[in-house]
Amino acid sequence: MSLIDESQIRVILLDIEGTTTPVDFVYRTLFPYATRKLESFLRAHSQDPEIHSLVQDLRSQHDLDERDGLEPPGWLDNTEEARLRSSVAYGQWLIVRDSKCTSLKSLQGKIWQQGFASRELRGEVFPDVPVAFERWQRQKRTICMYSSGSVLAQQLLFRTTTSGDLTPYISAFFDTHVGAKTEGGSYKKIAASLSYAPHRFLFISDAVKEIEGALSVGMQAILCVRGPGDAPPHGQDQAIHSFDNVLPD
Numbered sequence: 442m443s444l445i446d447e448s449q450i451r452v453i454l455l456d457i458e459g460t461t462t463p464v465d466f467v468y469r470t471l472f473p474y475a476t477r478k479l480e481s482f483l484r485a486h487s488q489d490p491e492i493h494s495l496v497q498d499l500r501s502q503h504d505l506d507e508r509d510g511l512e513p514p515g516w517l518d519n520t521e522e523a524r525l526r527s528s529v530a531y532g533q534w535l536i537v538r539d540s541k542c543t544s545l546k547s548l549q550g551k552i553w554q555q556g557f558a559s560r561e562l563r564g565e566v567f568p569d570v571p572v573a574f575e576r577w578q579r580q581k582r583t584i585c586m587y588s589s590g591s592v593l594a595q596q597l598l599f600r601t602t603t604s605g606d607l608t609p610y611i612s613a614f615f616d617t618h619v620g621a622k623t624e625g626g627s628y629k630k631i632a633a634s635l636s637y638a639p640h641r642f643l644f645i646s647d648a649v650k651e652i653e654g655a656l657s658v659g660m661q662a663i664l665c666v667r668g669p670g671d672a673p674p675h676g677q678d679q680a681i682h683s684f685d686n687v688l689p690d
């Protein structure tokens with residue numbers, strides 16, 4: 442922390458995956474949940490026009506994948522049951538491939554939203570995170586998130602953690618609507634939207650390219666390396682491993 446001018450810092454801006462939350466939360470928890478719930482979700486919403494149109498979009502994507510020689514599972518439309526089974530098999534196939542297909546992403550988002558609402562899904566944060574939030578709030582510092590996950594997904598995650606609802610600590614959530622996390626311009630926009638000069642921010646992330654983006658517009662920034670055995674990348678010996686020593690009392 443020696444390169445950080447702590448007295449200047451008014452806003453702590455945090456990356457989520459790999460920083461506040463285990464990097465594999467999405468792969469270990471969210472994706473398997475969507476895979477498991479896809480069939481029951483589609484059955485429960487078979488009369489919902491919005492879901493119906495998402496399934497039609499899936500069908501079009503399926504044709505494209507077939508044409509591109511990707512060999513997706515077969516698709517039958519002869520009965521409603523056959524169409525449902527086809528969309529489930531294809532959707533699960535897409536999830537395994539970490540597809541960015543928009544209709545799949547929408548379906549996944551809706552399934553996760555239900556899962557968080559019913560508390561079957563809970564957000565996950567490292568144990569030092571709630572402790573640090575409490576400390577930084579006591580110091581009258583502002584806490585904000587910046588993640589490539591949608592603002593809605595970020596809010597669901599922090600609302601449902603096993604440490605309780607952490608959203609009251611968080612003043613703002615930013616996603617890629619402000620721009621890519623590697624672009625300096627994104628950090629400039631965030632600073633402007635909170636009406637603080639960039640050097641009043643401390644950005645924390647596990648991605649060197651994001652740290653560079655923040656530094657390039659004059660934010661203070663520090664790399665977070667969470668894995669117990671993970672060494673920081675070469676030249677990044679300032680890295681932190683938890684929030685415990687970030688702006689201590």
Ligand SMILES: [Mg+2]
Nearest residue numbers: 456458459647
């Ligand atoms: Mg990250």
